[in-house]
Amino acid sequence: MDTEKRTQHLAERLGYIRDVFGGKHNENIALLESKLQELNLRLSEGSISDENAALTTLEDLFDFVERKLEAELTPMDKVRIVRHPQRICLRDILENVYDNYTEIGGKDEHSIDPSMLIARAYITRRSGKKTINQPVLVIGQEKGHGEEFRNGGSVKPWGNAKALQYMKVAETEGIPIHTYVFTPGSYPVEDYPGAAQQIARNLYEMAGLRVPVIAVFSEGGSGGAEAIGLSDRRLMLSHGYYSVISPEGAAAIEGRLRHGQRAAPELIEKCAQQLRITAEDNLRMGYIDHVVTEPPLGARPYHYDFFRGLRQEIIRATDEVILGVKGFAPFRAMVLRRRRGKAETMDLDNMYVRWSLSSAAKDRLVARRHRKFNRLARNAARDRRPVLRKLSNMGWDAWWDIYSYFKYDLLRKHQQKIAYLVEEVEAEAQVLMEKVAAPWRKITCALPGGACQSSEQTERELTALSDWDEEGQRNGNWSYVSPRAKEDRAITCPNAGSHGCLDLWAPDLFGEFAGVCTYCGHHFPMEYQWYLHNVFDEGSIFEFNAEIEAGNPLGFEGFDVKLEQAKKQTGLKSGCVTFEARIDNVKLVVAMLVAPFRGGSVGAAEGEKFVQAAERAKKKRYPFLAYVHGTAGIRIQEGTNGVIQMPRCTMAVRRYIEAGGLYLVLYDTNSYAGPLASFLGCSPYQFSIRSANIGFAGPGVIKETTGVDIPPDYHRAYRALSRGHIQGIWDRRDARMNLKQALLTMGGRNLYYR
Amino acid sequence: MFDITQLLDEIKASPYEEIVVTAPHTGVVTFTDVREGARVIGPSGTWKEKKGTLLATIERERNQKPIHAVEKGEVKEVLRHLEGAFVEAGTPLVRLRHFLSKDEVLAIILKKALHLFVAPERAKYYFAPDVDKKVKASGASSVSLHEGMDLFIMSRMKREASLAYSGPSGVIYAVYFQHNENVDAGQPLIGVCPPDQLSLIEDVVARVQTEWEERE
Incomplete structure (x- = not known):
């Protein structure tokens, strides 16, 4: 190889070392630099007898220094590499x-x-x-x-x-x-x-x-x-x-x-x-x-x-x-x-x-x-369940497997065959009866006061406007009232400037109005308890796996304290609460990501609970609802223990969906980043309450990485709907009814009530 | 027929607009430490999403509401005697002096000097074929208009209708619509001026463009 190429190559190696260490190990770099300069000088003077030997010596020196520095690489140096x-x-x-x-x-x-x-x-x-x-x-x-x-x-x-x-x-x-x-x-x-x-x-x-x-x-x-x-x-x-x-x-x-x-x-x-x-x-x-x-x-x-x-x-x-x-x-x-x-x-x-x-x-x-x-990551969460509980849980798991097999796979298959047959025969008979009875009906209809004359009731139903259904809204008598409703003050709707909303009195707004502006329909975010009490049947909630606790698997400095604080403030052990509940007597499994607990971020404990909830729903043939009160993304202090939850939970969800379940996602406040880019975003049925912001990265991150300014409403639920990310937007007060509708009409064939 | 140079002189004599910031509703007013003579800014950002300078807050039923400057300018007067007082809706709180920018001056002048022909409904507008030919060949100002002349084709969802001009005779001074874009009802399509004033208006506009000093 010619000399010039080799010296050029050495210069590149030197530059690389300098870039990688970013100001550290300057004495080594200075040494290499001076040696290289000296060689260049001597080469240009032509004072070296054996160019090849001199170059080889210097290359060996480079190798030596690189090996020496290798031992001192810090993680950040590797990032620069x-x-x-x-x-x-x-x-x-x-x-x-x-x-x-x-x-x-x-x-x-x-x-x-x-x-x-x-x-x-x-x-x-x-x-x-x-x-x-x-x-x-x-x-x-x-x-x-x-x-x-x-x-x-x-x-x-x-x-x-x-x-x-x-x-x-x-x-x-x-x-x-x-x-x-x-x-x-x-x-x-x-x-x-x-x-x-x-x-x-x-x-x-x-x-x-x-x-x-x-x-x-x-x-x-x-x-x-x-x-x-x-x-x-x-x-x-x-x-x-x-x-x-x-x-x-x-x-x-x-x-x-x-x-x-x-x-x-x-x-x-x-x-x-x-x-x-x-x-x-x-x-x-x-x-x-x-x-x-x-x-x-x-x-x-x-x-x-x-x-x-x-x-x-x-x-x-x-x-x-x-x-x-x-x-x-x-x-x-x-x-x-x-x-x-x-x-x-x-x-x-x-x-x-x-x-x-x-x-x-x-x-x-x-x-x-x-x-x-x-x-993966099983050990990164703290499982505080007593051994007996764990054993009994395992026992129940096995029991559900057997029970589901007999009830849904074995029995139902045969039942279904008979049911299908009966259905077919019935449908045939219906058509036949129609034909036979037609002449008779014609005669009865022609008579005054005949059966097929429409009553006044049906006429009104078909021609008049329907009433606002007060029933579903409970006439404003919600069973959970936000603590903010106890304050005697007025609240201004953020749309007041454009929509002319008048000020709302907090006890009204957070009580009767369920956090919805009565003038423009703007949804103020509500506490997750509101949903627990007002969406699911009264007293039907049964929490499981509450003992699985968020931990600090990497020993991230200062994070233990923050975690303790969050646990104390919210009274929860992790950012994910999993429970069984009923909506109008339809049983379902719910995994809820709670915004007040470290922003609803997902770590190993949350992931584990989510996976177990999906497994439970699969075994029991229940529909599975991921209610995202809020999530800020993967919990960064857990490092890869957190990020691995993305594929893990997605795989659990896939197993559940493939087993013929119904996986629903309901976004509520702010839902961003990792969870959205994995186990939430993969659902075919994603809905949102009007108060939601949905996106991959927040405005600050987008500005920093892409240099593009984004409009203030970029992440609003309606924009997400226009972009095709979610399938619908619900009024908070209608959430229960819409969920019921979804449970009855969507999803796979293997739900216990199908 | 009005004198356009006189109008310009009038604007030059008082090159600002006075904005009175009033209380949006009843409440107790607290001023910020904004002083007379201080510069304030209006809403900024690509979507005007950043609020202007905070001038005062008004509190009613323990609900503090900020009152921001709506335009940039200079604070002329702060009605300090209202500090801590309960005021009625519409009570003046702060007077701002907003110095007119070039565009605003031009808008004032053209508004007076031109006859604006507005879109009767939301649609896409095109010049009628013969007018279009003329516009393309020698510019919009070569088209002389008279009442009842077929000027536009109005296109809504591909259904087209012709639209006749109505208003004083003159030439087209400015075209405000874009080819292939919808124009909302009430938005101006063209500005028309009498043929003899054309050069005068152009002159004044050129003068404003070059001479107008924008004050902060």
């Missing part, structure tokens, strides 16, 4: 790991979303003398070494939609999917298909994808990562990060910063430390299956050995998944079991595993994926 333009990106992987690839649906900036890259690729393997090309679909975010139009790997909703489209293609073709996560987070715009809703859709579909999915995480930023990260095997590059939020974002929340104020670097560093975002942390917590070791200070495009290793890991992971659900392959399984770390025993290129599955194996694959995610 993954964001560096010299970091490997998906195109490098396609070039070096796969034997052949074709990009699909876009070339550079000519793509619906250049930050989402999709390619059909080959891996060539040998079996004896035969060479076999194994096709895979590669999906991932492309950062493109700092290309502006790639948006730093921040994928827009339509980019995620494209990814989903091609996952389905892979499913049809029966080829494995390899996803590569290189994203700082999703691009938070609400334009259709909507950031949150599209991620939710991706998660929902990936939960049931009938081909093996292998994910490799380099930069795993929250929702954007989850959009393609739900997989059978999750690998992670050793210098990557996987987190619920960027350290800067966490610092902004921790430091309570507003309107684009910058957090102090120390605070960011500390947050990065506390969020446990590195590969080792995630491996320890179980959210990653295996770490792929990178060269010192992270892989760059010229680290060809690294690509070779990555190729082996990817092949191994795919083989493992396939053989895990396939039938009989003892020797190959043994080769795979010989763990990594030991000297490579066999080049996996020379071993062949057919990457296709039978239908039964596909079922096993999906079931395994569900089990895998269901196990």
